[in-house]
Amino acid sequence: MSSQLTPEILSTLERQAIEVPSWAYGNSGTRFKVFTTPGTPRDPFEKIADAAQVHRHTGLAPAVALHIPWDRVDDFGSLRDFAVEQGVELGTVNSNTFQDDDYKFGALTHEDERIRRKAIDHHLECIDVMHLTGSRDLKIWLAEGSNYPGQSDMRARQDRLHESLEAIYARLSDDQRLVLEYKFFEPAFYHTDVPDWGTSYAQVAALGDRAMVCLDTGHHAPGTNIEFIVMQLLRLGKLGSFDFNSRFYADDDLMVGAADPFQLFRILVEVIRGGGLGHPDVTFMLDQCHNVEAKIPGQIRSVLNVQEMTARALLLDGDALAAARAENDVLTANEVFMDAFYTDVRPALAEWREARGLSADPMGAYAQSGYQQRIEADRIGGTQAGWGA
Amino acid sequence: MSSQLTPEILSTLERQAIEVPSWAYGNSGTRFKVFTTPGTPRDPFEKIADAAQVHRHTGLAPAVALHIPWDRVDDFGSLRDFAVEQGVELGTVNSNTFQDDDYKFGALTHEDERIRRKAIDHHLECIDVMHLTGSRDLKIWLAEGSNYPGQSDMRARQDRLHESLEAIYARLSDDQRLVLEYKFFEPAFYHTDVPDWGTSYAQVAALGDRAMVCLDTGHHAPGTNIEFIVMQLLRLGKLGSFDFNSRFYADDDLMVGAADPFQLFRILVEVIRGGGLGHPDVTFMLDQCHNVEAKIPGQIRSVLNVQEMTARALLLDGDALAAARAENDVLTANEVFMDAFYTDVRPALAEWREARGLSADPMGAYAQSGYQQRIEADRIGGTQAGWGA
Amino acid sequence: MSSQLTPEILSTLERQAIEVPSWAYGNSGTRFKVFTTPGTPRDPFEKIADAAQVHRHTGLAPAVALHIPWDRVDDFGSLRDFAVEQGVELGTVNSNTFQDDDYKFGALTHEDERIRRKAIDHHLECIDVMHLTGSRDLKIWLAEGSNYPGQSDMRARQDRLHESLEAIYARLSDDQRLVLEYKFFEPAFYHTDVPDWGTSYAQVAALGDRAMVCLDTGHHAPGTNIEFIVMQLLRLGKLGSFDFNSRFYADDDLMVGAADPFQLFRILVEVIRGGGLGHPDVTFMLDQCHNVEAKIPGQIRSVLNVQEMTARALLLDGDALAAARAENDVLTANEVFMDAFYTDVRPALAEWREARGLSADPMGAYAQSGYQQRIEADRIGGTQAGWGA
């Protein structure tokens, strides 16, 4: 059996921070239906208030990622102040080039120079917001592509993408970064302009040191060994951030760790192996949607899932593993590996939380806090936040 | 080389009919964005008018499938009359148990008897509509399931599904049928209550002779040999209908034949092999969405794709194939098979169309008809039809 | 937290038995290379001696599945006696219709009546063996299919399969069963004659009550919800046996639970839910290959994996789950579910083993037993057992 959480492990966990996405608190759904829920925020301030609940009960989520235009406000300074009051800060800024009618056939890759310029300008606006919010990272998810073979010139689009990204990258200040997310499939069905880590890597490598890859755990083909990609990107110095979530088939956006907890464990083992845990260059974020489950508790559960799995990964007995590997003792190496995974760290983490003045049981504490009842009562009228799709 | 289209083949093609879905003419999209298009119908009458264009130019699409409640009208009799005036008839009625708030956690499978009753009653209403429209088939796509392991009792849901289907089946008249569609994934992410042909088959076999399986070509796991399922369902006497479309990854709902034309060929070969072509029990339907392409021409292209591929499948030289198979001559058998696929039937079909008083080039004829310009000019104001998601 | 293993749970575990396959102790590999290992058995007696080690150290594996012709001996009576001496019994008999040159294009489905007859006769021989070994189950994995579209008439093959199975089924005695395994892919690449549970179900349902489906956990398309199939087959009364193993992509035949432990948990939850645990009709078997890891310890690890995961599944708090489901409280239901999975049952199972006179640590006990050193020293010369591919 593994030894349990050592002071060193606890100290490492102490430094763990997970950004939560503002859009997780709004409504989301499938193309068939978006179900609404009472208490859903109507504006960015309410989203941040909800996000702060996650941090309040877990101590794990000190920052909130924004999405422009969904989180556009007149005064980002006051949004920032509000966040600070709530005990959190504003994090990564996410751009949106998939909901304007002009972007039906592309944005940063569009054949029409006018539309590319508009999409670039949108990113410059996002950088302006970053200055106001104090955000370091501009995250670009390139939701562009085509639905039918022949529809587009994929090669020309790739070249135009490079030019557009260059224009955006040039505007960043020295302490800001561009993070390019790849996605295998959806919303385009035939081809996606940044479908895999290789493309994202080739594009950001052509920009410079402050351009990095974002790895969303739900954006791969079936059977892909995601921890291998984590390893490779860390090795190449280009892993900028994670979008955590989980999925059974496509981009399901379920709670991280829900579909394949062992995969999450393997990913975190590689993060630690590659020096990415607690490294300032590797941001941990959630990117999830709570279509049928309660939203704030869904986020609490998710950050706890990441913490618990990180604790398990930290339990991995490196010496025992190295010894087994040196002898090509497959079964012992696997047993050492599984031992860390199967160790139940939840009681130790509960104790540790209490020692830090948090509830042993954040889910229960939130349920009993009355917050949910309050927002359900207060947030009457107005338009619930969502994706506006 | 194959001989080209014989009188016998042409006569078989003469009997081919493909139902088109009313919803193909409304707006559709992804969870990220539904792009609108000028001229989109605002009501079921306008949808039927658009659908009639497809038949007018191809002679292939004499019936329009309805979806309740999207196509609910005060007077189905006048909708039927309108269809007849337009030269088409009303076809399969599709129910909808995925957009009411009550159905968030299930409909025909819901734990709550009240909600199951409501869902059953909706289907009884659909049967009432069928009496008014003269439709034979009630198609049930069961968009139910759960997103998280543990969320639901899959076994109990399966039993409740049987009970609900029995109540619906009991209401059908002797010349009506229930057709149960299966779907691998989406909108539920963890489990779907009718995920595969086996489940649909087991459920309809427990109902009776007038309950059949609907095979949607986009609803399978990656790598599934769909033509094998076609063969098996025909062999078991349970293939009720096709929902044709195509996809690269998930339920993309692209135009049939667009993603993998050779797969469509193989499917049609098995339909013919099993006696399903032109058989009254096997309905050909489209179930597609035109997210980025023009809608009416998208439907015209699609029915032509089915026709062209059917013609190729009919070219298959059965004697040569049987001879090669009898000697296990793999390469010759495959060559005979591919020869039919690679034969260009388009010129012969164009001639044949002209002989029937249709344009050789239905896409061009539609473009020149002025219809599109007319509806774009006329359909100003009102709410464009869509899924209301 | 969950309560730990109750007397009731322990008593259920007491009845758990897992058949091990004789071929797991021989060499296996990929089409590229079969690596050999010292101490590998040279005949069925040595395989059974090795298998008995698994039972000796775990108390979990009282039966050994045979494969004909790989395990053909002159005197099955003496093989049976030898097994009894070693403390195990002979279990399921597996037929082989994929390694004779005559079967290149099919066996039970072959176009040539002579070859079908030969394949049927092989199964009758297997039934004769079953009478000698006292085996109840004849397991048929149908490794037949075709590599190229057009190569075979899939429909005719399906009909011939039915006839062949009927002839075999007719020979079974009243206390014997036929178990038909399905497999998605391999060794045929285009079509497989029994590719999915639906086909296996339709075929065995047409035979009679003593024909059942075998579910091999590695034989599904990517993304398939296997526990759903477990549920459905139990519901239909047709789940005859499991072939446990695990895989990342294809039919990897890795140790059960190695690739996706949470999936194994979900499967076992459905087995318990459907009354299949400890039910005489549902046989638990391993079907694995140890290409790179030590074979006997690989089997010990595997049966322990099944036992540990069964214990976790038994911990599931049914009342709490039902309560959460009744309120559609997705997060609580999922938490109850995950709690059972995350509980570390290993210490309790170690204690329990000791109470039964077994080592707390079967892997260590085997390593220290000297058995491996003994067989490596003794088994010099002869031909190591393998698949003879």
Next chain:
Amino acid sequence: MSSQLTPEILSTLERQAIEVPSWAYGNSGTRFKVFTTPGTPRDPFEKIADAAQVHRHTGLAPAVALHIPWDRVDDFGSLRDFAVEQGVELGTVNSNTFQDDDYKFGALTHEDERIRRKAIDHHLECIDVMHLTGSRDLKIWLAEGSNYPGQSDMRARQDRLHESLEAIYARLSDDQRLVLEYKFFEPAFYHTDVPDWGTSYAQVAALGDRAMVCLDTGHHAPGTNIEFIVMQLLRLGKLGSFDFNSRFYADDDLMVGAADPFQLFRILVEVIRGGGLGHPDVTFMLDQCHNVEAKIPGQIRSVLNVQEMTARALLLDGDALAAARAENDVLTANEVFMDAFYTDVRPALAEWREARGLSADPMGAYAQSGYQQRIEADRIGGTQAGWGA
């Protein structure tokens, strides 16, 4: 309709050359069974004689790829002379680091320096062979990886791989190249050291200009858009060669174009778009196995498939496509694209063959040549070539 093959297209086709693999003429199969066939070559000379038949009847296959050690001979000079006599030349040299017992746990990535050295030395021997055979390309397929999570340190292996490749690359002469093949899965099941194009690209980019990526069409995850990768590698100047084949699910190694002809078309369109057709840097090779079909005709069929599909891709009307794309006319662009695919080029190619002194029907000409009967009669005794797995 498209215009048919123009002089310009025919002249482009004139320059098309496809390397055939020596191993295609030997026996191959699955892990379950390798079926033998009469007439199979017993040594590299006989393999080359068979390969020369493919060129003789098609004019398309002037070079034969070798595999060391399968094709090791005492005197490569005489092998080269023999090839020239037969009318072909020796092409790419393929190394083999997956069949020696030392390589069970890796070769170029192995933890043990001695084994890495051995694997490097094997490649230096291959380079020596290249000097004797006049081959330009050394192709490395890295069949290394691990089967279980925890078994290996993936990061350290990646670093060791880089060092090993550097040592090999350093030995190449200025007119030789190293081509690194990636493969998603198999023979390792959990992780593969070069699983995707991104890894192959990162590794070869770190070596230098004469290190390139080899794209095997069967080595991708389900749903991967392969033509996108073709486009990207051509754009990055790193597409060194193709291994053509086709597959329905895994690395089936079926005849190119057999499983998804439209995919082959799309790939060839991108090759042409990116300037890769006829470019000296992009080698076309087959990498196929003929498990159930006749071998020499299987290769003839395959090179014809590539030629036919290239002709279709060359028919693509670039102006019409550009015009449709400029207007985002999805349906017209797709129609232009499909028109090229659906045009039957076989009669025109048959004519063209005759004009060059070849048979219109190479498959028939081979069958009637008597060559097959001759080798079946002559090649009695000896050991048929195969993989020696």
